[in-house]
Amino acid sequence: MKLGFNLDLARPSRRHWLGYLLLAPAVILIALIIVYPLLVSIDLSFQNVNIARLDQPRKPFTTANYERLFSSPDFWNATWVTLKLVVIVSFFCFLLGLGTALLVNNKFKGQALARLLVALPWAVPEVVAVVIFAWMFDSSFGLINWIFIKLGLIDTTVSWFSSPTAAFIVVCITMIWKGYPFVSIMMLAGLQSIPEDFYNAARVDGANAWQRLVNITIPSLMPVLGVTLVLVMLWVFRDFSIIYILTGGGPLKATQTLSIMTYEQAFSFFKMGYASAIGVVTLVVCVIASRLMIGRAPDTI
Amino acid sequence: MLRKKLILLAASAAIALSTNAALAQSKVLKFVSWQKDERGVGDWWASVIKAFEEAHPGVKIEWTKVERGAYSDTMTTLFAGGTPPDIVHLASFEFQKFAENGWLEPLDPKIKESKLDLTGWAGQDTCVWNKQTVCTMMLYFGYFMAYNEDLLKKEGLSVPKTYDEFLAAAQKTTKDLNGDGIVDQYGTGHETRGGGGQYMSEMMNYTLDAGGRWTDESGKVTINTPQMIEGLSRWKTIVKTSLTPRDMSAGEVRQLFADGKIAMKTDGPWLWPIIQKGKAKDQIKTAMVPFTPPVGGSSNVLAIAADISPENKKLVWDFITIATSDKFQSTYATLGASPPPSPRADISAAKAENPNFDLLVQATQAASKAKVDRIPKGLEIQFNEFSKMIMEESQRMIIQDLDPKIVAATMQQKAEALQKQ
Numbered sequence: 008m009k010l011g012f013n014l015d016l017a018r019p020s021r022r023h024w025l026g027y028l029l030l031a032p033a034v035i036l037i038a039l040i041i042v043y044p045l046l047v048s049i050d051l052s053f054q055n056v057n058i059a060r061l062d063q064p065r066k067p068f069t070t071a072n073y074e075r076l077f078s079s080p081d082f083w084n085a086t087w088v089t090l091k092l093v094v095i096v097s098f099f100c101f102l103l104g105l106g107t108a109l110l111v112n113n114k115f116k117g118q119a120l121a122r123l124l125v126a127l128p129w130a131v132p133e134v135v136a137v138v139i140f141a142w143m144f145d146s147s148f149g150l151i152n153w154i155f156i157k158l159g160l161i162d163t164t165v166s167w168f169s170s171p172t173a174a175f176i177v178v179c180i181t182m183i184w185k186g187y188p189f190v191s192i193m194m195l196a197g198l199q200s201i202p203e204d205f206y207n208a209a210r211v212d213g214a215n216a217w218q219r220l221v222n223i224t225i226p227s228l229m230p231v232l233g234v235t236l237v238l239v240m241l242w243v244f245r246d247f248s249i250i251y252i253l254t255g256g257g258p259l260k261a262t263q264t265l266s267i268m269t270y271e272q273a274f275s276f277f278k279m280g281y282a283s284a285i286g287v288v289t290l291v292v293c294v295i296a297s298r299l300m301i302g303r304a305p306d307t308i
Numbered sequence: 309m310l311r312k313k314l315i316l317l318a319a320s321a322a323i324a325l326s327t328n329a330a331l332a333q334s335k336v337l338k339f340v341s342w343q344k345d346e347r348g349v350g351d352w353w354a355s356v357i358k359a360f361e362e363a364h365p366g367v368k369i370e371w372t373k374v375e376r377g378a379y380s381d382t383m384t385t386l387f388a389g390g391t392p393p394d395i396v397h398l399a400s401f402e403f404q405k406f407a408e409n410g411w412l413e414p415l416d417p418k419i420k421e422s423k424l425d426l427t428g429w430a431g432q433d434t435c436v437w438n439k440q441t442v443c444t445m446m447l448y449f450g451y452f453m454a455y456n457e458d459l460l461k462k463e464g465l466s467v468p469k470t471y472d473e474f475l476a477a478a479q480k481t482t483k484d485l486n487g488d489g490i491v492d493q494y495g496t497g498h499e500t501r502g503g504g505g506q507y508m509s510e511m512m513n514y515t516l517d518a519g520g521r522w523t524d525e526s527g528k529v530t531i532n533t534p535q536m537i538e539g540l541s542r543w544k545t546i547v548k549t550s551l552t553p554r555d556m557s558a559g560e561v562r563q564l565f566a567d568g569k570i571a572m573k574t575d576g577p578w579l580w581p582i583i584q585k586g587k588a589k590d591q592i593k594t595a596m597v598p599f600t601p602p603v604g605g606s607s608n609v610l611a612i613a614a615d616i617s618p619e620n621k622k623l624v625w626d627f628i629t630i631a632t633s634d635k636f637q638s639t640y641a642t643l644g645a646s647p648p649p650s651p652r653a654d655i656s657a658a659k660a661e662n663p664n665f666d667l668l669v670q671a672t673q674a675a676s677k678a679k680v681d682r683i684p685k686g687l688e689i690q691f692n693e694f695s696k697m698i699m700e701e702s703q704r705m706i707i708q709d710l711d712p713k714i715v716a717a718t719m720q721q722k723a724e725a726l727q728k729q
Contacts, residue, residue, distance in 0.1 A: 058409055060388050147491065147553040156489045164490055168501055168555035169707060255502070258703045274381040275692045277405055 045290075052283035059279040072284035081260065081268065082285065089264040092179065093243045099183045100239050101232075104190025109224075111191075112198045122195075129188035137252040140181040144168070171261030174254050178262045181249055186242060190235055197231035198224070237300045244293055265289045335367045337623055339395040340383065343608075344373035347581055352643040356631045363630070367623060369395070387411045392613035394620050395627055400434055400445070400606035401505055404688040407437040413612040414440040418625050424632060428651035430676055431606035434683070443609035444632055445649050449576040450604035450671030450680075451513070451597050452664070454583060458591040459493070459571040468598040471517050471542065474572065478551040481571035495551040497561035497570040504695030506558050509603055509682050511702060513574050514546070515539030516680060517599035522698075522723070527686020529727065532720035540705065540712035548706050566592070574603070577646035577668050594664045596671060604675020605682035641665070647672045690726045697722050 016025045051059055052073070054066040076082050107125045111118060128136065143150045144167040152164040167173045205223045214222065225232075247266045250256065256263035256271065263271075265285060273282035339357070343349050357369045372393075374382045380402055386392050387406060398406060406412050419426065419441060426432050431448030435441055455467060459481050468474040478495025485492045498510040515521075520536035523529050530536070546552055553564065565573040566586020573579065574597045583592050596602070610631060612624045630636060637650035641658035647669045648655070659665045687694045698719060705715040 058384060058388055058405070060390070062390055146555045147494075152490065153488075162489060166554045169703070171707070257501075257700070258707060259700060271696075274384065275696070277384065277692075 048283045049287055051280050052287045054280050056280035056283075058277050066280075072281045073288075075281065076284050076288065081263070084260055085263050085265050085268040085285075088175075088260070088262060089244060089266075091175075092182070092264060093240055095179050096182045096186060096243045097236065097239050099179070100186040100190045101236070103183065103187040104235075105194050105228075107187070107191045108194035108198055109220075112195055125191050126188045128184050129192070131185075133185060133248045134252060136185050137181060137249050140177065140184070141253055144177045168254060169258055171259050174258055175261050178250055178253055181253060182243060182246065185249065186239060189242075190239060193231055193235040194228060197228045201227045233300060237297050240296060240300070241293060244289070244296075265292075335623075337367060337369050337395060337620060337627070338393040339369050339371045339397065340374055340386070340393040341371065341397040342374055342376040342379050343397070344371055349640075349644040349646070352636075352640050355639060355643065356627070356636055359630050359636070360627050364623065364626065369627075387613070387615075390615065392615055394613060394616050394624050396443075396611040396613050397446075397608065398443070398611065399608050400431070401683045401688075401691050403435075403443055403609050403611065404437060404683075404691070406611075407442045408689060411614055412437075412442040413614045413621060414442060415444070415612070415625075415628075416441050422625070422629060424629065425652075426632075430647075430649040430651075430672065431681075432649070434606045434681065435609060443611040444628055445606055446610055446631070447607035447644075447646055448605065448649050448672060448676060449607055449646060450668070450673070450675035451574045451576055451602045452579075452594055452667050452671045453572060453574045453597045454565065454579060454592050454594050455572045456565075456568055456570070456588055456591050457593045458588075459568070467593075467595050468572070470598055471514070474598045475542075475545070475551075477572065478546070479549075482551050491550060491553075492569065494553050494564070494570045496546065496572045496574075497556075497565050498546070498552045499556060499558040499561055500547060500552065501555045502557045504692065504697075504699040505682065507699040507702070508695045509605075511539070511543045511698070512603045512680075512682070513597070513599050514542035516601055516603060516678075518542060522684035522694075523686045525685065527684075527727075529686070529720055529723040531723060532716045537712050537716045540702070540715055543702065544705055544712060548709075574599070576607075577644075580645055580662070580664060580668075594667055596667065596674075600674075601678035601680050602671050602675050603682075604672065604678075604680040686727060687723065690729065694723060694726055697726070 015021060016028075047061070050065075053068050053070065055069055055071060056066055111122045111125055115121075144152075146152070146164060146166040146168060149167070151167070152161070155161045156164070165173060167177050201224065205227070206219055209219050209223055244264075245266055246264075247270060250262050250264060250267055251270070254262045256267040266289070269282050269285045269289065272278045272285060341353065343353060353371070357371060361368060379399070383392075383396075383398065383402075383406070387409070392411065396406070396412065403412065418424075426444070429445060431445040432441075435443040435445055453467075460467065460477065463477070463480040465477045465480060468477045474496075480495070481493060482491060482495040483493045484490060498513075499506045500510070515536055516539070518535050518539035520533060520539040521530055522536075547554070553561065553570075556564070561570070562573070562575065562579055562582045563586070564570050565579075566583050566588060568586070568588030568591060580594075583589055586592070610628055612621050612628070616624070632650065634650065634652050634654070637648040637653035638655065638657070640646070640648040641653055641655040642661055645658070645662055645665075647665075655665065655669070662668075683691055684694070701715055701719050701722070704710060705712060
């Protein structure tokens with residue numbers, strides 16, 4: 008008996024079908040767990056929904072959530088806080104990450120231990136790190152206040168979480184501490200891929216250490232830098248646990264990022280349509296920023 | 309042929325019956341609670357579950373703990389996803405959202421049918437939503453004051469009985485003991501970091517004593533009143549002059565008090581078990597709060613999910629009947645170390661075990677008599693947003709040193725806007 012449909016994947020013209028077939032389960036799975044919720048979220052953002060239920064009829068289409076969002080001072084404040092956090096944390100993560108990578112890339116006694124110490128904060132779970140920092144910056148019994156008073160830098164304790172500026176600084180410090188090892192590891196991998204011949208040739212030409220860094224190391228690291236920058240930026244953009252546990256977005260919304268605002272609107276105030284609109288705007292901003300950075304990376308090499 | 313048909317019919321019936329029996333054997337009711345593993349009240353829930361399972365052979369209760377911090381999100385997700393727990397345990401400030409969505413079964417027919425007498429049941433009025441009873445109140449509490457006798461005696465102070473005496477005592481007992489510039493001992497302790505609900509409860513010690521209320525009986529916002537302004541002013545004094553440690557969660561403050569770092573603490577019945585485990589337990593004594601009326605309110609409720617099968621609803625109602633029975637309300641007093649909501653509960657054993665039980669009952673009755681609740685009338689649905697707004701405006705008052713009169717006006721305006729949403 009002959010089958011009506013005979014799929015001969017061995018035929019040269021159909022070999023690529025096998026690839027698609029093998030990819031299909033993964034693609035379907037990704038579509039289910041990433042694309043579907045994304046579409047639901049976009050759909051919800053155009054409805055006046057408080058608590059969303061998929062088995063309930065769809066509410067009428069409205070742009071009210073977006074109108075409210077763009078006229079809300081809280082949204083613009085959250086956008087500004089997110090932007091400040093992204094710029095400051097990314098900048099210092101890069102500074103520290105590159106510095107420590109250059110340091111542990113050199114051969115010295117205890118290099119393995121130094122590498123371990125540099126990478127250690129990355130291995131510490133976020134919640135544990137935040138609890139440690141919350142204790143260190145505790146206004147009444149914290150280590151930092153005690154050190155500052157002993158050093159004579161302050162004469163009275165600083166209420167780290169009651170001052171908008173101080174709370175923002177604490178969040179930045181915690182995020183930088185948690186984020187710089189990733190940059191360091193990426194940079195170290197990049198540094199080890201630069202051929203030693205480049206440096207030898209530069210030395211023959213009389214280039215000093217600074218010139219070798221600026222003219223060889225940094226340009227060679229550019230592809231890694233570009234990708235790392237995007238990843239760090241996205242991490243800061245979406246990070247929730249550090250801020251939520253440390254400050255909950257306060258005081259006076261000084262540390263309320265778009266992620267915190269989304270969570271608060273969805274699960275504290277149960278305004279899921281509005282929260283979805285914030286989520287969609289955050290996604291659009293992230294996609295544009297990532298595209299710009301990845302698009303620019305090759306040009307800078 | 310007929311015989312063959314009869315045999316087949318009998319076999320089918322036997323299979324159907326055995327399947328039903330098997331299903332009955334494996335019936336599981338889902339119960340999610342944040343109080344599992346909590347010393348005292350957790351043990352009481354376990355005893356209710358045990359009694360229910362003994363009375364319903366073949367039915368098991370699957371009891372899952374979800375942390376309070378993630379509770380509201382988890383329950384919302386479960387309900388929204390169409391898989392609610394059968395036995396619904398919620399805080400009294402959050403059940404309204406679930407009731408408003410029609411997710412809680414109206415209990416009036418079941419109460420009537422089973423002749424459950426809820427007359428005089430503390431806080432039960434809160435469970436009436438849109439003219440229907442949707443839950444049973446499991447705890448209504450009143451704040452009492454615990455104080456460190458040694459710390460007060462060292463300063464020659466007696467137990468404060470008014471706000472002025474309390475303020476003077478708090479000022480005298482707030483001290484830098486070793487002269488390093490860091491305050492090591494505080495006059496009192498309040499949560500000033502965390503959720504808006506708890507922050508509001510802490511403030512209410514002072515606003516209630518000053519005669520202020522967030523809303524009146526009809527739900528009209530009454531924040532911009534001289535009484536509330538006085539209450540806000542008192543809260544500002546306590547926090548701004550650091551008579552309480554700053555930026556601490558309620559749990560941390562309670563532990564500091566239990567360890568002898570705080571002189572006076574007003575709190576609910578749950579403070580007592582914490583004191584018993586603290587370093588300063590022998591120095592700590594209790595009294596009525598120096599504020600009139602004391603902070604009080606409904607705490608948590610038990611309900612039935614509207615989306616479950618009629619059979620499960622009946623079983624959950626049986627569970628509620630056991631939990632609200634005189635026997636288990638009496639054991640609630642001993643195991644939970646709190647006054648039970650039932651007026652018929654026998655609390656003699658609890659009184660014998662806990663020397664403060666009379667005080668707890670007195671505090672609860674005082675709060676109940678004054679109709680004090682943490683959830684203001686007319687703002688139940690918007691409670692989370694309202695409490696967050698109150699917390700932020702109060703923080704603004706303290707951080708930017710604003711006049712309480714201006715702050716009260718802002719709060720009034722924002723609360724009215726929330727009501728109109």
